[in-house]
Amino acid sequence: GELGLTTVVYAADGSVLAEWHAEEDRILVEYSELPRHLIDAVVAIEDERFWAHPGVDLKSVARALVQNIEAGTIVQGGSTITQQYLKNVLLTPEVTADRKIEEATLALRLEENLTKEEILERYVNTVYLGGGAYGVGAAAAHYFGKQVDELTLPESALLAGLIKSPSRTDPFRHPDAALERRGVVLTKMVELGWLTADNAGVADAADLRLAPPRPPEQMRFPYFTEEVKQLLLDEPSLGATATDRYNALFKGGLRIHTTLDPLTQEAAELAVSEVIPEEGPSAALVAVEPRSGYVRAIVGGRDFYDPQDPVAQFNLATQGLRQTGSAFKPFVLAAAIEHGLTLTSTFSGGSSIEISTDSGPWSVQNYGGANFGILTLLDGTVWSVNVVYAQLVDVVGPRQVVEVAGAAGITSELQPFHAVALGAQEASVIDMASAYGTFAAEGIHISPVFVTDIETSDGVNIYQAVPVVTEAMDREIAQQVTAALSAVVARGTGARADIGRPVAGKTGTSQEHRDAWFVGYTPELATAVWVGYPEAQIEMVPPTTSIKVTGGSWPAQIWGTFTSSALASTGFAQLATAELGDLIAVDIDVSTGLLAGPLCPRENVQRVFLPAGEVPSVLCHIHNPTGLVAVGSGEVPELIGQTIAGAVHLAEEAGYRTQVEYAEAGNLPDGTVFNQVPSPGEPAQSGSTISILVAGPEPGTVFPTLVGYPFQQALARLDDIGAEVDLRFEAESNPADAQRRTGVVWKQDPAGGSPNDGPITLWVNP
Numbered sequence: 001g002e003l004g005l006t007t008v009v010y011a012a013d014g015s016v017l018a019e020w021h022a023e024e025d026r027i028l029v030e031y032s033e034l035p036r037h038l039i040d041a042v043v044a045i046e047d048e049r050f051w052a053h054p055g056v057d058l059k060s061v062a063r064a065l066v067q068n069i070e071a072g073t074i075v076q077g078g079s080t081i082t083q084q085y086l087k088n089v090l091l092t093p094e095v096t097a098d099r100k101i102e103e104a105t106l107a108l109r110l111e112e113n114l115t116k117e118e119i120l121e122r123y124v125n126t127v128y129l130g131g132g133a134y135g136v137g138a139a140a141a142h143y144f145g146k147q148v149d150e151l152t153l154p155e156s157a158l159l160a161g162l163i164k165s166p167s168r169t170d171p172f173r174h175p176d177a178a179l180e181r182r183g184v185v186l187t188k189m190v191e192l193g194w195l196t197a198d199n200a201g202v203a204d205a206a207d208l209r210l211a212p213p214r215p216p217e218q219m220r221f222p223y224f225t226e227e228v229k230q231l232l233l234d235e236p237s238l239g240a241t242a243t244d245r246y247n248a249l250f251k252g253g254l255r256i257h258t259t260l261d262p263l264t265q266e267a268a269e270l271a272v273s274e275v276i277p278e279e280g281p282s283a284a285l286v287a288v289e290p291r292s293g294y295v296r297a298i299v300g301g302r303d304f305y306d307p308q309d310p311v312a313q314f315n316l317a318t319q320g321l322r323q324t325g326s327a328f329k330p331f332v333l334a335a336a337i338e339h340g341l342t343l344t345s346t347f348s349g350g351s352s353i354e355i356s357t358d359s360g361p362w363s364v365q366n367y368g369g370a371n372f373g374i375l376t377l378l379d380g381t382v383w384s385v386n387v388v389y390a391q392l393v394d395v396v397g398p399r400q401v402v403e404v405a406g407a408a409g410i411t412s413e414l415q416p417f418h419a420v421a422l423g424a425q426e427a428s429v430i431d432m433a434s435a436y437g438t439f440a441a442e443g444i445h446i447s448p449v450f451v452t453d454i455e456t457s458d459g460v461n462i463y464q465a466v467p468v469v470t471e472a473m474d475r476e477i478a479q480q481v482t483a484a485l486s487a488v489v490a491r492g493t494g495a496r497a498d499i500g501r502p503v504a505g506k507t508g509t510s511q512e513h514r515d516a517w518f519v520g521y522t523p524e525l526a527t528a529v530w531v532g533y534p535e536a537q538i539e540m541v542p543p544t545t546s547i548k549v550t551g552g553s554w555p556a557q558i559w560g561t562f563t564s565s566a567l568a569s570t571g572f573a574q575l576a577t578a579e580l581g582d583l584i585a586v587d588i589d590v591s592t593g594l595l596a597g598p599l600c601p602r603e604n605v606q607r608v609f610l611p612a613g614e615v616p617s618v619l620c621h622i623h624n625p626t627g628l629v630a631v632g633s634g635e636v637p638e639l640i641g642q643t644i645a646g647a648v649h650l651a652e653e654a655g656y657r658t659q660v661e662y663a664e665a666g667n668l669p670d671g672t673v674f675n676q677v678p679s680p681g682e683p684a685q686s687g688s689t690i691s692i693l694v695a696g697p698e699p700g701t702v703f704p705t706l707v708g709y710p711f712q713q714a715l716a717r718l719d720d721i722g723a724e725v726d727l728r729f730e731a732e733s734n735p736a737d738a739q740r741r742t743g744v745v746w747k748q749d750p751a752g753g754s755p756n757d758g759p760i761t762l763w764v765n766p
Contacts (some may be wrong), residue, residue, distance in 0.1 A: 005253025005457055009225060011260045012294075012452075018219040020229070020250050027137030029148045031121040037153045038136065040194040041160035042124060045185045047081040048192055051116060055082040055107035069352045082107040085123040088243055127209025128243040129159060130166030131213075132250075143171060145211030153199065154206040157185040166242050167233035172213050172313075179208060201544050213313070223300030223315050224260050228450050232256070237463050238454075253457035259294035259449055264566045268297040270680040271562035275554050280545055282557060284316035286430045287566065288525040290437035293446035293467045296525070297566070311534045321412055321426035322532060326384045326493075327551065328423035329506025330439065330481050331405040333381055337477045338404065341377060343578055346614055347388045349375035350593065355394050357418045364390040364422070367509075372608065373594030378578055379608040382492035383590075383753070384507060386422055392420035407472040409435035409445050423508055429528045436519045437526035439485070439504070440575075443478035445470050469623055479576040485520070486577050492608065494518065496556035499564045502575040503592040507551030513540045518555035520563070523573035527563060529555040583609035592618040599648060599660070601700065638680040639673050639692055647673045647692050657689040662698040670696030697753075703760055706745050711764040712713070714745050724759040729766040738765045 006021040007675045021233045044052045057080050079087070083103045111117065129139035140158050151159070161181035162169055170176035183204050189195035219225040232238060232249055236660070239245040248254065249549040260695045264287060272283045285299040300315035337343075349372030365385050366372075372379070393401055399416040406414070410431045414420055425436075430448060438445040447468040452464035472478075485504035486492040493507045497520050505520020514537045519528040524580050531554050532540065540549035547553060587596040589604045600623045637654045639647040644660060651658045665674045675693035700721035704716040711727065718725050731738035732746040754764030 005251060007252060007254040007256065009219075009228060009256045009258060011221075011258060011262050012296075013262060017221060017258065017260065018225045027135065027141060027148075028125050029121075029135070029137040031117045033147075033149045034121075034124065034136070035149060035151055035156060038124075038148070038151055038156035038159070039120065040127045040189055040192075041137075041153075041156045041185050042163070043081070043120070043484060044188045044192055044194060045160050046163055046365060048188070050081050050120070053080060053547060054108075054113035056080060056104045067392075069153050079103070079205045080107060080122050082110055082119055085109065085119060087241075088123075088126045088128075128164055128166060128246050129162045130170050130242075131172070131727055141211075143210055152203075152206075153195075153568060154182060154186075154203040157189070157203060158182040158208075161185045164242075165234075165573045167230060167245075171208060171210055173230070174318075175208055179339065213408055221260060221262070221265050221298075222304035223264065223317065224258070224295070224298045224450075226304070226313070227298065227300075227315060227318055228256070228258055231322050231450055232454075235463070249517050252460075255455040255457070257452045258455070259296060260298075261296045265297040267565035268562050270301050271558045271565065272299050274561060275558045275656040276531065276547060281532050281538075281540055281549070282316060283554075284320060284429045284530045285527065285558065285562065286317045286433040286560070287525055288430075288433050288437050288448055289524065290440035290521060290526050291446070293434070293437075293449040294452075295448050295450050296549055297562075298430075309624070314534065316534055317429040317531070319428070320530075320560050322515045322530060323425065323510035324432065324517055325508030325510040325515060325551065326386075326389075326423055327432065327506050327519050328405070328425075328427070329381065329384065329389055329421065330436070330485060330506055331398070331408060331410070332389055332401050333377070333484060334408070334473055334477055334481050335401045335404040336377065336392050336437075337480050338397045338473065339400070341392075341395070341482060343376060343378040343381075344583065344611065345377045346374055346611065347377065347382060348387055349373055349379060351387070352392055354392055355418065357394075359417065362390070362418050370590035370606075372588055372590055372606070373593040374610065374614045375608060376583070376610060378484055378487060379610075381506075383606055383608070384488075384493050388750050389421050390418070393418050393521060404473065405435065407470070408438040409472070412463040421503060422546055423510065429530050431529075432517070432519045433526050433528035434519050436505075436528065438472045439478050439481050440480075440521040440523060440526050441478075442475045443471060482576040483578040486575050489520065493552045494520065494556055495565075496533050496552055496561045499560050501567070504561070504575050505556075505559065507556060509550045512537075513549055514538060516540065516549045516551045516553070516555050518551050518559045518561055522563065523575060524564065524567060524570055527559055528700075529558045529562075531555050531558070562604075583611060586610050589620040589623065592620045592622050594622075596620055597623060599623045599644065611725035636676075636678045636690060639676045639690065640680070642673045643693075644694055646672065647676075651690050651692075659689050659691045660694055661691065662694050665693075665695035668695040671697075701756055703748070703750055703752055703754050703756055706748050706762060707752075709745050710743055711745055711762065712743075714762060718760065721756055723756055726759055726761040728761060728763050730763050731765050732763070741765050 006019050008016060009018040011017050064738055086103060086106050123133040129132055131142050133139040133142040136159055137148050140151055144155055158171065158178055161184060163510045168174060169178045169181045186195065186200040186204050190200045192199050225592045233245050235245065236247040268285045268287060272285060276283050282302055283299060285297065286295065287297040288295050300317040301312060303309065304312055306312040351369045351371040353362065355362045364386050372383065372385055375385060398418050398420050401420055402414045402416045410427050412427050412431065414425050418582060434448050449465050449467050452465045453461055455461050482504045485506055489497050489503045489505050494505045497503060497505050497518060501522060503520055503522055508517035515530065515532045517530050531549060537619055538544060585607055587605050587607050589596040589600040590606050591604045597620050600620050639650055643648065648658050668674055673692045674695055677691045698732045704717055715725060741766050745762050745764055749761045
């Protein structure tokens with residue numbers, strides 16, 4: 001047939017993204033070549049009374065008439081195969097009463113002049129089956145790489161199922177939908193007595209085996225452009241049927257204007273390539289404008305056209321669903337504020353908790369077993385404390401959380417279970433970007449927009465984007481969520497996304513580090529970044545990856561790099577920030593949940609803000625000697641020559657804090673102070689910090705000497721520094737010593753003082 005006019009797809013700046021034109025793939029087949037099961041499958045699902053009616057099926061017309069009256073418009077046509085064939089080759093795609101009368105009249109005439117077999121042969125040669133394939137001959141080659149007479153029963157049923165909606169049931173893009181539709185066809189054949197239930201069961205269980213897809217013409221920014229194509233193949237304004245919409249897109253000479261910004265898209269692709277190693281996991285990114293819904297950039301995979309990648313054309317940004325981890329917590333926070341809680345509401349932040357639910361006890365642990373003591377809701381968000389959010393969802397109820405997430409823009413089906421609060425269920429990257437955009441737009445959700453308008457070749461506008469705008473939550477609630485998420489970036493787990501302008505966001509890491517997220521926004525742009533392995537649930541920890549991947553690592557780096565570049569020429573706008581009011585800044589040792597002392601390892605110390613009545617008064621005694629107090633002030637004391645404990649004690653007595661740093665100091669014993677700033681005798685404000693330089697390696701960076709220690713004490717010391725231990729119960733060579741020192745370490749490898757950069761082996765007398 002005639003190829004028609006070329007459709008052009010434009011980016012937001014007017015540059016061309018793609019040119020689409022019909023490449024009609026037709027392989028004409030004769031009726032005698034059609035397998036019986038293909039004939040039965042097509043007739044069963046499209047026009048079960050085909051062999052009996054005269055071209056118009058009065059029962060179908062009556063049924064359609066009732067549905068049209070109920071709907072107040074024409075939604076059902078009752079078209080027979082004969083009528084469908086005429087529409088495909090002769091008639092316009094409009095759906096009106098006059099058109100249906102014309103269609104029926106022509107169908108009756110056609111049946112007078114052609115046999116049923118001739119009509120069916122013409123129909124199966126002209127029907128559109130997706131992928132540019134017109135007719136079952138071309139479809140057999142396109143999907144299965146075979147001739148039509150070689151088709152099996154399950155293959156025939158699948159092709160018949162494609163007729164109704166070839167884009168939605170495309171087995172390359174939507175295999176589950178294709179198989180579900182195949183099952184519908186097989187069931188219909190059984191109902192009509194054209195197939196036994198046993199044979200249908202075998203066919204329904206058959207694996208989907210497809211021919212390798214043919215490489216398409218390469219489009220610019222193909223993950224975005226292909227998404228536009230798929231959306232428009234389902235767009236009713238372009239035609240009532242799949243064939244009509246295909247013809248409009250690939251023959252109609254349309255001018256399609258999209259929202260993609262090439263500079264923003266290039267910034268997204270560059271950020272991903274700069275951060276993710278070549279042999280590392282994949283990444284997906286979606287950036288949307290919160291107040292318009294315009295999708296400005298999509299990274300849906302590594303290389304859409306990579307023939308070696310089996311998932312290359314699976315759009316990780318729009319089709320992929322993965323666990324969101326803690327990136328889901330802002331929806332819980334919004335539900336909690338809606339419930340009446342505030343950012344200064346306090347919760348226990350202990351290392352673990354068990355909560356009774358309808359499905360049984362639910363045990364929750366903080367990441368790394370961290371113990372925060374008492375926390376405000378604000379700091380429970382800043383430090384992504386699972387135990388706080390477990391209590392939160394229990395107070396609010398998981399159903400309310402699911403409703404808030406859905407209103408914000410999460411379209412995947414979420415179940416109202418407690419674990420939803422910690423991101424145990426799945427969402428797409430585009431949904432996460434869109435939903436966080438709701439917070440950025442102060443509670444207004446605008447559905448994502450890919451296409452702004454479409455014109456015909458004559459300049460007539462036939463489509464104008466009308467985004468769905470809803471008030472998802474009160475403005476004050478969205479602002480409070482933004483205030484908390486701003487603090488996440490300013491001083492919490494999202495610090496790597498701090499780009500020197502107002503930013504709000506949240507990290508997310510699923511169980512076993514299989515998915516890592518950072519989702520964040522400025523007033524101008526909301527962006528979601530996911531990192532993971534698309535082909536399976538693979539842990540992103542060494543040696544699979546070079547680092548242990550969390551939401552605060554590669555995803556936050558990608559987000560920061562991309563957003564800095566994308567907004568480089570955009571002025572700053574402000575986001576809501578948390579009012580700390582009378583809250584007091586407190587340093588907590590999260591390994592103990594107690595007030596951090598000067599000797600607590602810095603990596604264990606997190607700053608939180610608490611009401612005066614909730615500030616802990618007990619100093620961490622695990623890392624600090626007893627008796628440390630802060631009293632008085634005066635001249636800076638002499639600390640050089642002291643041990644760490646002695647120096648800290650003298651500084652505390654004089655009313656000062658200490659900051660400890662370590663360095664090599666020749667023959668000085670380890671732990672001896674050999675320099676300090678300010679110098680001894682200098683005046684200093686009470687409460688200020690004295691920096692002391694201590695001889696030797698920093699605790700935890702080298703293995704201690706453990707020979708002679710009871711093995712339980714040795715294990716405890718190694719656990720404090722996070723060492724991996726291989727414990728061997730073997731007697732030392734001297735039997736008397738072995739008996740006398742039962743349970744004591746008699747050998748270690750590496751020796752004390754060696755760097756803590758690998759496992760250590762301890763030999764213990766049994």
